[in-house]
Every structure is written in structure tokens, then in C-alpha cells.
Amino acid sequence: MVEKMIRFSALYLPFLLFCSCAYFAPRGKMVISDPFSKIAWIKNQDPNYESGNLPIALNSPLIHQDMVFVGKNTGVMEALELKNGRSVWHTQNEGSFHGGPQVMDDLLIYGTTEGRVFARRWATGELRYEVDLGATVESPASIYEGRALFHLRNHKIVCLDAKTGKILWAYQRSVPYLNTLQGVSRPVVYKKRVYVGMADGNIVALGLNDGTVIWERKLTTASKFVDVDSEALIVNDSVVIGPKSGLLYVINPTAGQIIRTFEYGLAHVPFDDKGMIFVPTTDGQVVKFDSSWKELQKIKLSEASLSSIKIWKDHVVVSDVKGKIYLLDKDLKKVLRTHQFGHAYSAVFGDLQVKDDYLLILSSRNRLYAFNWPGAGKDQ
Incomplete structure (x- = not known):
């Protein structure tokens, strides 16, 4: 009996170890190792601080x-x-x-x-x-x-x-609200106009040459925390933006007319991947649209708001404000891998950065992580 157990372990242990760090794609797809298991390097950027007063990045x-x-x-x-x-x-x-x-x-x-x-x-x-x-x-x-x-x-x-x-x-901009959310909308330029969300719930279009207001559009009627903090996405000659507490809007950039609305709070600027648009939401979902704004698929990842989304090595990578990272296929059918940062107060508030095999993430606890994609496996 002991001999059989030893023989079983020798045969199947390598297989079990392999399965612990890889997932099997459908036939004809690539098999990859867990990209979150390979950290190229980490930088601890924490300054000196007094206990109970955590510095946040x-x-x-x-x-x-x-x-x-x-x-x-x-x-x-x-x-x-x-x-x-x-x-x-x-x-x-x-x-x-x-x-x-x-x-x-x-x-x-x-x-x-x-x-x-x-x-x-x-x-x-x-x-x-x-x-x-x-x-x-x-x-x-x-x-x-x-x-x-x-x-x-x-x-x-x-x-x-x-x-x-x-x-x-x-x-x-004159903003009448005393309480506004942390963060702002990064200005985006398209066809000589600057599009930017404001803390009073409006999106404003400014002339690039002199900053004059061309049009503005109110995007929420809430009484507080109406900030439009997301950067606008320009896609298919439309402006895509929305407040965290309201709807997702598709807007005509010429005169500011609202073309479409969707019942999703926008957590971060959406990502356009060759006409496929991935929207991260404040209730922890990723929603996929095609170029005509037909909703194709969505997946619930977290009870917390998502914070950033990118395409990494032909996969979707997403972060949330609770310090968790998710790797998904582009069909949004399955979460392939997750990674949780260790500190109880870790979060990701900034943008994920991707280049080739590298994914860089700065956690709110001032740790800079460089993940290195392990490389593609063989076709099955």
C-alpha cells in the first residue's frame, strides 16, 4: 500500500503543482502560468510616519x-x-x-x-x-x-x-458645493476642444486655443457628491463619461447632446480595445459593449468600486479599491486569476500601467509592484 502511494505521488505531484500555477484554456488557446505569481520587483515607498496616521498613495x-x-x-x-x-x-x-x-x-x-x-x-x-x-x-x-x-x-x-x-x-469653474470627492477629471482633447468633468456634476467643452466655454451639460441631479471625476473616453466620435453617483453617458462632442445613457456608475475611464469597450463600474462590475453600444457581457467582480482597467497580454486586468487585482478573458466569462495585496488597508487608487510583459501597480500603501508575465505556453 505504501509503495502504491509513493508511486501515485511520484506520478501526480508534478501535475498538481503545474495546475496550481496555470489555467487550461479551451482547445486551440494558449495555456499560461499565473501572471500574479511572478513579481519582478517591489519598491517600498512608505515615508516615516506616526502610528495611526497611514500615508496613502x-x-x-x-x-x-x-x-x-x-x-x-x-x-x-x-x-x-x-x-x-x-x-x-x-x-x-x-x-x-x-x-x-x-x-x-x-x-x-x-x-x-x-x-x-x-x-x-x-x-x-x-x-x-x-x-x-x-x-x-x-x-x-x-x-x-x-x-x-x-x-x-x-x-x-x-x-x-x-x-x-x-x-x-x-x-x-465656480462650484457651489462645500463637499466634493477626492480626485478630478483629467482633461481630454479632441478636435481642438477640451472635454473635462467638473465637481458640480457637469461636463464642459472648452476651446483649446483660449479656454472659452463652447458648451456644458449637467449629468446628475443628486444633491451631493455629484463630481464627474472620470476622464472622458473619446470613441466613435462620441464622448463617454459619467459621475460615480449617476449614469454612464454617451455624448455628441459637437454640441453636447446626450446620445445614450446606461444605468452604471462610472468608476474609471473605460478602455477601448479595437472597438470593444470595457466599462468599470462603481458597484464592482465590468461591462463590455461593442462599437454600436450594444451590451455584450458583464461580470461582477467585487462589492467595492473598481479603480482601473487595462488590457495586458490579450487579457483584461482590473483593480478595485479594496486592493484586489483580477485577470479575466476578454469575453468576461471567467475570472482566471486574482491577487490580494497583503496589508489590511491596501487599495489601488491610481492607474494600472502596462507595457509588454510588465504590469505596474502602486498600492495605496506606497508599494510599487512590477509583475512580469511568465510567457505563453504551448498550444494544446
Whole structure:
């Protein structure tokens, strides 16, 4: 009997171990290992803090070429090698970061909670210019034709010459609500117009050249927490946006007419994958639409709000505000893998970053994770 058990273990143990880190796709599909099991590197970015006063990361990293750029709560902006996390350069700034950095040509452009925008050479960290905008810079820059647009905490949209830092124009929104949600809508440019959600429940279309209001549209009639904080998605000559507490809207960009509405609270900017649109919702669902806005499939992932969505190696990867990551097939039929960050107060508030085999995630507990896709297996 003992001999039979030993023989059984020898035959089947490798099989069981293989099954623990891989899933079997349907015939003809690839078999992949668990991508969350292979962490290329981790950076602990936690500053010193007093017990009971946890510092929270709200910003996002950026991958550019073979480098990673990420801000710390201490005010340090750092450049790392993507493959191993080694520091290339770092520099101290006043304040911390709510929006991630962006790249234009040879410049790394980012803003701080002290209201200053910096432009540095991304390869070396050399300062090219800095400019004071007077209020916390909440959004990453939106770069378009040599301009950099920011959304500030005081409900102001500012457009800079991205090469020099000269302020070209500013639009100030009067918001009557005393209580607004953390975060803002990043400005998006389409056909010489700037589309941005505001904390008073409106989406506004501004002229790119001078910031004049072309149209505005009220998206919610709620009495509080009406913020339209999601970045707009431009797809099929339409603007897709919505408040967290309301509906999902498809809007005509020319005059602001509402084309379609859907009963989903928008948690984050949707992802357009070759005409297939994946929408993350505030009630923990991912909803898939085709280019004509026919709902194809949805899947419930979490009781919490989702926070970011990307396509990674032909799969859907999603995060939620409870610190859980999900890997799904594009048909949204099945959750293939999950990963839970260890700390009880971990969450993901920023954007997931994807390049080739790498997935970068900055948790709210100031841990920067670089997951490395293990590579495709063989066809069955």
C-alpha cells in the first residue's frame, strides 16, 4: 500500500503543482502560468510616519521606454529601470503627488500638491522649468500639440506651453458645493476642444486655443457628491463619461447632446480595445459593449468600486479599491486569476500601467509592484 502511494505521488505531484500555477484554456488557446505569481520587483515607498496616521498613495507610475517614473509622498520623483527597479535618478520636490507624470519629447512633466508644475529631462532628471499654478495639481497632464493641460483642486483648468511652462490660458469653474470627492477629471482633447468633468456634476467643452466655454451639460441631479471625476473616453466620435453617483453617458462632442445613457456608475475611464469597450463600474462590475453600444457581457467582480482597467497580454486586468487585482478573458466569462495585496488597508487608487510583459501597480500603501508575465505556453 505504501509503495502504491509513493508511486501515485511520484506520478501526480508534478501535475498538481503545474495546475496550481496555470489555467487550461479551451482547445486551440494558449495555456499560461499565473501572471500574479511572478513579481519582478517591489519598491517600498512608505515615508516615516506616526502610528495611526497611514500615508496613502493616490498617484500613478508611468512607464516610458524601459524606465518607470513614480512620485513618493515625501516629494521625491524617481526614475527606475523597468526590468529590475534600480534607481536611475531621483530629485526632491516640495509637496507630494496626486497625479502621475507624463512625457512629451525629452521632458517628464508633473505637478505637486504644492501647486507647482515641473518639467525635467526624463533621461537625467535635469530641471528645464517649474511654474507655480497656485493650487494642488490633482490630475496628470494631458499632452496635446505642445500643450500641457492640468485640472487643479480649486476647480481650475490650466493650459501651459509644455516646452516653456508659459501659462496660455486658465478656466475657473465656480462650484457651489462645500463637499466634493477626492480626485478630478483629467482633461481630454479632441478636435481642438477640451472635454473635462467638473465637481458640480457637469461636463464642459472648452476651446483649446483660449479656454472659452463652447458648451456644458449637467449629468446628475443628486444633491451631493455629484463630481464627474472620470476622464472622458473619446470613441466613435462620441464622448463617454459619467459621475460615480449617476449614469454612464454617451455624448455628441459637437454640441453636447446626450446620445445614450446606461444605468452604471462610472468608476474609471473605460478602455477601448479595437472597438470593444470595457466599462468599470462603481458597484464592482465590468461591462463590455461593442462599437454600436450594444451590451455584450458583464461580470461582477467585487462589492467595492473598481479603480482601473487595462488590457495586458490579450487579457483584461482590473483593480478595485479594496486592493484586489483580477485577470479575466476578454469575453468576461471567467475570472482566471486574482491577487490580494497583503496589508489590511491596501487599495489601488491610481492607474494600472502596462507595457509588454510588465504590469505596474502602486498600492495605496506606497508599494510599487512590477509583475512580469511568465510567457505563453504551448498550444494544446
